[in-house]
Amino acid sequence: MKIKGVFNFLTSSASSLRLVVFILLSLAVLLIAENFVILGLSLFSENSVSIRHLLGFFAAMTQILLGIIALMLCLCITAYILRILIKSKINFRRTGIILLHLGIPVVLAGYLAGKFGIDAEVQIPKGQSSNVIYHKNGRTERLDFSIRCDEFKVIYYDDGSPSEFISYLSFIKNGEIQKKSILRVNHPVRFEGVSLYQSGYTCEEAAIIKITDSSKVTWIEARHGDELKLDESVTIRTGHIISDLMNAGPAVELFIETPAGNNEIWILKNLEKVIQRKPDFLDIHPEFNPKLVRPFTFLLQDVNSSCSTGLSVRKDPGVTLAATGGIIFLIGMIMIFIPKHKYQDKKDGH
Amino acid sequence: MDIKLIIVSLALYVLSFLFLISRKNSFVTAGKVFASIAFGLQTTALVLRWIVSYRAGFGHAPVSNLYESLVVLSWAIMLASLIFLWVKKSLQAVIFACPIIVMILLYASFAPGMDNSVRPLVPALKSNWLLIHVITCMMGYALLALGTVLTVYDNYFKSRRNNYRAKEAAYIFITSGFVVFSIGIMTGSVWAQTAWGRYWGWDPKETWALIAWLVYAACLHARKRYGASSMLYAGLAVFGLACILFTYFGVNYLPGLHSYF
Numbered sequence: 001m002k003i004k005g006v007f008n009f010l011t012s013s014a015s016s017l018r019l020v021v022f023i024l025l026s027l028a029v030l031l032i033a034e035n036f037v038i039l040g041l042s043l044f045s046e047n048s049v050s051i052r053h054l055l056g057f058f059a060a061m062t063q064i065l066l067g068i069i070a071l072m073l074c075l076c077i078t079a080y081i082l083r084i085l086i087k088s089k090i091n092f093r094r095t096g097i098i099l100l101h102l103g104i105p106v107v108l109a110g111y112l113a114g115k116f117g118i119d120a121e122v123q124i125p126k127g128q129s130s131n132v133i134y135h136k137n138g139r140t141e142r143l144d145f146s147i148r149c150d151e152f153k154v155i156y157y158d159d160g161s162p163s164e165f166i167s168y169l170s171f172i173k174n175g176e177i178q179k180k181s182i183l184r185v186n187h188p189v190r191f192e193g194v195s196l197y198q199s200g201y202t203c204e205e206a207a208i209i210k211i212t213d214s215s216k217v218t219w220i221e222a223r224h225g226d227e228l229k230l231d232e233s234v235t236i237r238t239g240h241i242i243s244d245l246m247n248a249g250p251a252v253e254l255f256i257e258t259p260a261g262n263n264e265i266w267i268l269k270n271l272e273k274v275i276q277r278k279p280d281f282l283d284i285h286p287e288f289n290p291k292l293v294r295p296f297t298f299l300l301q302d303v304n305s306s307c308s309t310g311l312s313v314r315k316d317p318g319v320t321l322a323a324t325g326g327i328i329f330l331i332g333m334i335m336i337f338i339p340k341h342k343y344q345d346k347k348d349g350h
Numbered sequence: 351m352d353i354k355l356i357i358v359s360l361a362l363y364v365l366s367f368l369f370l371i372s373r374k375n376s377f378v379t380a381g382k383v384f385a386s387i388a389f390g391l392q393t394t395a396l397v398l399r400w401i402v403s404y405r406a407g408f409g410h411a412p413v414s415n416l417y418e419s420l421v422v423l424s425w426a427i428m429l430a431s432l433i434f435l436w437v438k439k440s441l442q443a444v445i446f447a448c449p450i451i452v453m454i455l456l457y458a459s460f461a462p463g464m465d466n467s468v469r470p471l472v473p474a475l476k477s478n479w480l481l482i483h484v485i486t487c488m489m490g491y492a493l494l495a496l497g498t499v500l501t502v503y504d505n506y507f508k509s510r511r512n513n514y515r516a517k518e519a520a521y522i523f524i525t526s527g528f529v530v531f532s533i534g535i536m537t538g539s540v541w542a543q544t545a546w547g548r549y550w551g552w553d554p555k556e557t558w559a560l561i562a563w564l565v566y567a568a569c570l571h572a573r574k575r576y577g578a579s580s581m582l583y584a585g586l587a588v589f590g591l592a593c594i595l596f597t598y599f600g601v602n603y604l605p606g607l608h609s610y611f
Contacts, residue, residue, distance in 0.1 A: 035554065111550065119548070159470065161469070161470060162473060163470060184473070185473040186476055316547075319543065326539070330533070
């Protein structure tokens with residue numbers, strides 16, 4: 001009898017509506033606080049180390065508190081379900097209520113299980129392969145297969161905005177290609193329990209330039225921002241590299257510092273074609289003259305672009321559990337809504 | 351064409367609101383008719399936009415930027431209140447829906463810097479989940495907003511004769527809104543799982559949607575404990591609506607993956 005009394009006291013106080021309202025609201029308020037703390041963190045991140053530490057501390061504290069209160073919520077839900085099971089008759093509507101509430105701790109358990117999975121990123125240049133992935137927490141991990149990026153493409157709409165990012169991947173294990181896949185945004189690829197998602201890309205243009213001096217010929221491969229000392233007095237800095245400058249083909253911008261002064265010139269790969277179309281082109285735009293800076297002649301051989309694809313690598317052992325929880329919640333919600341809901345308000349009475 | 355139709359429907363909603371609050375029988379009927387015509391025009395505008403995007407070669411549902419989502423939101427509010435009018439024969443919801451919709455459409459049509467052109471989708475949005483996720487979320491927002499407005503009305507004008515009906519309407523809207531909003535969050539997490547590989551990533555929009563969900567959950571529990579006339583219930587509903595508004599607008603100014611509109 002005594003045990004039953006203690007049990008009744010515990011379940012009734014744990015499942016009291018006042019406590020539940022308090023818990024739900026404190027979760028909401030903590031999340032709001034954490035959101036603004038993280039916002040503050042991103043605003044102050046460059047200014048002050050001490051503010052950053054303080055905000056980081058607050059963020060960690062709110063996260064711990066959130067965990068504790070979420071646990072309390074799960075306990076309350078358990079107490080509430082036990083109370084219904086023991087005290088009341090089970091009918092259709094009550095089953096719905098039980099399922100609805102049961103779904104929440106199941107989802108939370110799934111989320112917790114997901115913390116023990118893989119959440120990593122990898123960058124693979126076109127034509128290369130990699131089996132090392134970088135976890136979000138800074139850890140690196142070696143997979144027992146490697147991923148090769150055979151090709152990376154960006155497809156554009158007519159208005160120039162990107163339509164599709166596509167990676168052509170090969171999965172290599174023990175020196176053999178096991179699987180070839182095409183990876184797009186919204187269309188993940190799975191291999192050996194690990195899922196890959198197209199998460200980003202970087203493309204870098206390199207200009208191959210031939211520089212003819214009165215005495216010698218130099219070939220350089222220049223990237224944006226590269227600096228090259230041609231001799232003691234002349235420095236060449238590479239500006240923008242454009243694969244198609246206003247329909248005139250590849251172009252590169254060079255800043256040339258000589259003792260006589262600084263010049264900015266643009267070299268076009270297809271300069272001759274442009275001059276054929278518009279014979280006075282170099283008179284109007286002298287900065288396109290490859291012989292502007294004496295005694296050099298510049299020639300743009302080509303612009304090569306080398307892309308690397310950015311992949312998210314994920315493995316979530318909790319996703320099935322979380323999905324189950326979601327479905328239980330959904331079923332419970334629908335079950336409560338099926339019977340015609342009679343409007344009642346006990347407090348008001350009328 | 352579709353933008354002009356939206357402005358015509360905006361004018362019709364204003365007229366409809368004026369007729370509905372006149373309380374004269376013939377005027378009220380005219381108000382109902384105007385609201386229905388405006389809703390029809392809005393639906394036509396959305397379908398036209400859909401067709402335009404297909405003609406341009408990149409067809410997608412008209413839910414891809416802030417302008418389109420505002421139009422869909424106001425459409426969802428009207429849809430919910432017209433269904434309520436049809437099922438419950440009560441004008442409560444339509445009367446409150448009209449001014450809300452007028453405000454939303456005014457903002458959508460005349461706010462400076464609002465981009466109302468039909469553009470192709472960015473790769474991240476190219477998914478069948480886009481339509482399902484946006485429609486369920488907008489429907490959830492619409493129902494919760496209507497429910498909250500009705501709750502506040504009910505709590506401030508307690509002596510009115512039709513008090514009971516306002517209470518009932520408010521409760522129906524808030525509970526069904528909570529259900530639809532939950533489904534909206536779930537469809538979002540299923541999409542996030544297929545697009546980004548995680549169903550929950552604490553992106554600002556996700557976090558704020560969870561906050562709004564928690565507040566409305568607290569609101570429903572407070573109603574059970576303290577009754578439909580309690581200040582706590584009404585206050586939490588208003589707080590929840592503020593969170594919804596922040597989820598919808600405020601989050602665009604925070605860095606995150608939902609910054610498409």
